[in-house]
Amino acid sequence: MNIHSILNIFYGDSMIAEADIDVKSDKxxxxxxxxxxxxxxxxxxNSTVSQxxxxxxxxxxxxxxxxxxxxxxxxxxxxxxxxxxxxGFRGEVEKAGNAVDKLRNLIHRHxxxxxxxxxxxxxxxxxxxxCRRNGIQIDDITKxxxxxxxxxVEQGQMEGTIRKNMYASLVKxxxxxxxxxxxxxxxxxxxxxxxxxxxxPLVDLYLRGIGxxxxxxxxxxxx
Amino acid sequence: MNIHSILNIFYGDSMIAEADIDVKSDKxxxxxxxxxxxxxxxxxxNSTVSQxxxxxxxxxxxxxxxxxxxxxxxxxxxxxxxxxxxxGFRGEVEKAGNAVDKLRNLIHRHxxxxxxxxxxxxxxxxxxxxCRRNGIQIDDITKxxxxxxxxxVEQGQMEGTIRKNMYASLVKxxxxxxxxxxxxxxxxxxxxxxxxxxxxPLVDLYLRGIGxxxxxxxxxxxx
Amino acid sequence: MNIHSILNIFYGDSMIAEADIDVKSDKxxxxxxxxxxxxxxxxxxNSTVSQxxxxxxxxxxxxxxxxxxxxxxxxxxxxxxxxxxxxGFRGEVEKAGNAVDKLRNLIHRHxxxxxxxxxxxxxxxxxxxxCRRNGIQIDDITKxxxxxxxxxVEQGQMEGTIRKNMYASLVKxxxxxxxxxxxxxxxxxxxxxxxxxxxxPLVDLYLRGIGxxxxxxxxxxxx
Amino acid sequence: MNIHSILNIFYGDSMIAEADIDVKSDKxxxxxxxxxxxxxxxxxxNSTVSQxxxxxxxxxxxxxxxxxxxxxxxxxxxxxxxxxxxxGFRGEVEKAGNAVDKLRNLIHRHxxxxxxxxxxxxxxxxxxxxCRRNGIQIDDITKxxxxxxxxxVEQGQMEGTIRKNMYASLVKxxxxxxxxxxxxxxxxxxxxxxxxxxxxPLVDLYLRGIGxxxxxxxxxxxx
DNA sequence: CATGAATGAGCGTTCATTCAT
DNA sequence: GATGAATGAACGCTCATTCAT
Numbered sequence: 001m002n003i004h005s006i007l008n009i010f011y012g013d014s015m016i017a018e019a020d021i022d023v024k025s026d027k028x029x030x031x032x033x034x035x036x037x038x039x040x041x042x043x044x045x046n047s048t049v050s051q052x053x054x055x056x057x058x059x060x061x062x063x064x065x066x067x068x069x070x071x072x073x074x075x076x077x078x079x080x081x082x083x084x085x086x087x088g089f090r091g092e093v094e095k096a097g098n099a100v101d102k103l104r105n106l107i108h109r110h111x112x113x114x115x116x117x118x119x120x121x122x123x124x125x126x127x128x129x130x131c132r133r134n135g136i137q138i139d140d141i142t143k144x145x146x147x148x149x150x151x152x153v154e155q156g157q158m159e160g161t162i163r164k165n166m167y168a169s170l171v172k173x174x175x176x177x178x179x180x181x182x183x184x185x186x187x188x189x190x191x192x193x194x195x196x197x198x199x200x201p202l203v204d205l206y207l208r209g210i211g212x213x214x215x216x217x218x219x220x221x222x223x
Numbered sequence: 224m225n226i227h228s229i230l231n232i233f234y235g236d237s238m239i240a241e242a243d244i245d246v247k248s249d250k251x252x253x254x255x256x257x258x259x260x261x262x263x264x265x266x267x268x269n270s271t272v273s274q275x276x277x278x279x280x281x282x283x284x285x286x287x288x289x290x291x292x293x294x295x296x297x298x299x300x301x302x303x304x305x306x307x308x309x310x311g312f313r314g315e316v317e318k319a320g321n322a323v324d325k326l327r328n329l330i331h332r333h334x335x336x337x338x339x340x341x342x343x344x345x346x347x348x349x350x351x352x353x354c355r356r357n358g359i360q361i362d363d364i365t366k367x368x369x370x371x372x373x374x375x376v377e378q379g380q381m382e383g384t385i386r387k388n389m390y391a392s393l394v395k396x397x398x399x400x401x402x403x404x405x406x407x408x409x410x411x412x413x414x415x416x417x418x419x420x421x422x423x424p425l426v427d428l429y430l431r432g433i434g435x436x437x438x439x440x441x442x443x444x445x446x
Numbered sequence: 447m448n449i450h451s452i453l454n455i456f457y458g459d460s461m462i463a464e465a466d467i468d469v470k471s472d473k474x475x476x477x478x479x480x481x482x483x484x485x486x487x488x489x490x491x492n493s494t495v496s497q498x499x500x501x502x503x504x505x506x507x508x509x510x511x512x513x514x515x516x517x518x519x520x521x522x523x524x525x526x527x528x529x530x531x532x533x534g535f536r537g538e539v540e541k542a543g544n545a546v547d548k549l550r551n552l553i554h555r556h557x558x559x560x561x562x563x564x565x566x567x568x569x570x571x572x573x574x575x576x577c578r579r580n581g582i583q584i585d586d587i588t589k590x591x592x593x594x595x596x597x598x599v600e601q602g603q604m605e606g607t608i609r610k611n612m613y614a615s616l617v618k619x620x621x622x623x624x625x626x627x628x629x630x631x632x633x634x635x636x637x638x639x640x641x642x643x644x645x646x647p648l649v650d651l652y653l654r655g656i657g658x659x660x661x662x663x664x665x666x667x668x669x
Numbered sequence: 670m671n672i673h674s675i676l677n678i679f680y681g682d683s684m685i686a687e688a689d690i691d692v693k694s695d696k697x698x699x700x701x702x703x704x705x706x707x708x709x710x711x712x713x714x715n716s717t718v719s720q721x722x723x724x725x726x727x728x729x730x731x732x733x734x735x736x737x738x739x740x741x742x743x744x745x746x747x748x749x750x751x752x753x754x755x756x757g758f759r760g761e762v763e764k765a766g767n768a769v770d771k772l773r774n775l776i777h778r779h780x781x782x783x784x785x786x787x788x789x790x791x792x793x794x795x796x797x798x799x800c801r802r803n804g805i806q807i808d809d810i811t812k813x814x815x816x817x818x819x820x821x822v823e824q825g826q827m828e829g830t831i832r833k834n835m836y837a838s839l840v841k842x843x844x845x846x847x848x849x850x851x852x853x854x855x856x857x858x859x860x861x862x863x864x865x866x867x868x869x870p871l872v873d874l875y876l877r878g879i880g881x882x883x884x885x886x887x888x889x890x891x892x
Numbered sequence: 893c894a895t896g897a898a899t900g901a902g903c904g905t906t907c908a909t910t911c912a913t
Numbered sequence: 914g915a916t917g918a919a920t921g922a923a924c925g926c927t928c929a930t931t932c933a934t
Binding site: 027058059060061062065 | 897898899900901
């Protein structure tokens, strides 16, 4: 009698069923992790299913019990794995009260998560721009991220900490692009330094820009 | 009868050969342009040499008279074509006197060049992150770009228009990342709006950030 | 509760076991019927063991408790199922006294049995010509059939209703081929008409041929 | 200067073009012949593309320059090769005047062609019943054959040599089925006897049936 | 007996590259 | 230089078969 059976006695099947909705099997994650590692090393197109199978410690055919085809592995990476991470961002944001703290939390978490799993970071960086094949999944993730940022900016504008009269969409891209580039550079350097130290200076750049006080003051006069 | 034929009559092939040292032959460019177009449509890995040959109006084998192999076409794209464009950036920068104008010119030109050749833009966006295979070429380009930005920032700091005490490398990535993301979004939208209108607002964001005057002022006090 | 269960109560398994020597178990037939159905739909080579298992309502592995391998299912079909049917032909033939009635009975039963089980008919038609793999089984069946026909013809010749001086083997093929083609056409039409109505006209063709009375008479003069 | 160039001078391109419409390239026939041979030995499904390539003396990839895929080879066999043969039947039929001679010519030619190319015969016999995949091609051939037979029967009925009041479609199947079975038996025996000797006795069976004169006469009285 | 997850050999197909013309 | 037919290595994927439970 295992833990599941015991739980069944107390809670019945329905509870277990609910819990299982999003929990993938061990092999699924085993293969997915192996794939991300292999993709990180060789790029998606230069990776073979056999390499993934070997890395995962399963037979080639086993891959196809858990994924429709090679493309599907990448799709699932974006649909399931990175989506999971990006959804965690929202939770982190909600921990903070004001917009500036929310932005700071978001960037901290963003850099932290990517630093935690460099294979994920590499694969995300390398393959997310190949949007032709991956379909709508990446857009979803990007949109979710941009939405979080958008809400933060709006809140900040109401709080008076973020200035108004900016192209909303441009601001969001501006923030995403900068953090993305910072991660890209870190990945490119082999992850050999602490990515998290970039968080505060980056947020500082978002808020104050690179212009000097004098320069900014002048500009602000005309606003 | 074109100018080359005429010149041949007077000078013979040898002279032309000398002149060709850095100027690539017609067919070289013909094939490279075709390749970029095909890459833009299908991505590098989903493009075949035959497709490129057909698009260029040459036989498959002809490709191999001008390029070592398929990978080499992409390498040459980064080494020759985009490098050419990025070198143009430097000229544009030099036209301006102060750092702020230089930055503005750079961003204008950057967006302008990519808007001018959407196939180049798509291919650059899609394939430049696949650095594993392309070797050192892209790094060169990125480095050159970052160097230009670095020089501008330094000059601005001396001129007093750009604030000091920032991580130099972070600032450069910050600028590159934001413009890159803006281009990416434009490409993703199918190039259906005027990319150049993004230039001034973008430069504004670089210089002033998104923080309100009040917020920036407070921060500046502590600087 | 079926008859087997009742018998079990009185006699126990041992008696059943004896009786089962030639009677195949329920699951054996269950799987075989499912296989024939799947083969009829997809053809042998385009059918998978999994499809058969699903159709039979058993696990994939269970198939291998009753059959050596996939090929063996087809072999057993020819060895057991169709053989059973073809042996029934002999009984039908023996019900009649003279050769002509025997032939008529045979053709009636032949068409009737195939009409009764269109999956069997389709599979028999489609796969029986692939003799390379199925080995000797089909030959056995064909031989048995030809033997029956041969005996009828001999009897008819003795009775004076079937003419002599014909190639015995050719006559047998002639009869088999025609009925086979009639079934094939019916199968090809999706079994949408009553196959049995073809029996009498077919027997008529066997006996009288297609030549007119005048033509036949002339020929008979020279015999 | 080859024969084609010379002909061009006299006849121009149009004539060559016309002649080329149905003439397939050497390699096409080389591969098709090899495929039929391999199919004849192993059956379509148990043959590999590599086997065909080796038999044809070309590389695996070369197959795909002339055929869309493995299935297409079989399709082309039915569309091009056997169609060619079956169209030859019509020519043979037209050489004769009366229906009986036409039928005799048809059967002679039919047996002759199959005897000439046993690989074709085997493949045709084995694969033509697998109509699911091959699509409409085989039906076309069968229909063409049945049409020829149908015309002959009609003509014979008008000439008074073939009796009336028979199911037209049944008669046609009856003839096709019998000759097909005769070929099948010959193929099955490894083609070790002269198939052509079966032609006359077979036609005799078509016309007079197997009933004795007495039997036939009795029947004819009631007609 | 029954299961079905796991296996891995084997095949169809693609396509970068070569080379005889 | 230019061609494009031919090549064959390599890969994604299937599915008959096994075996631990």
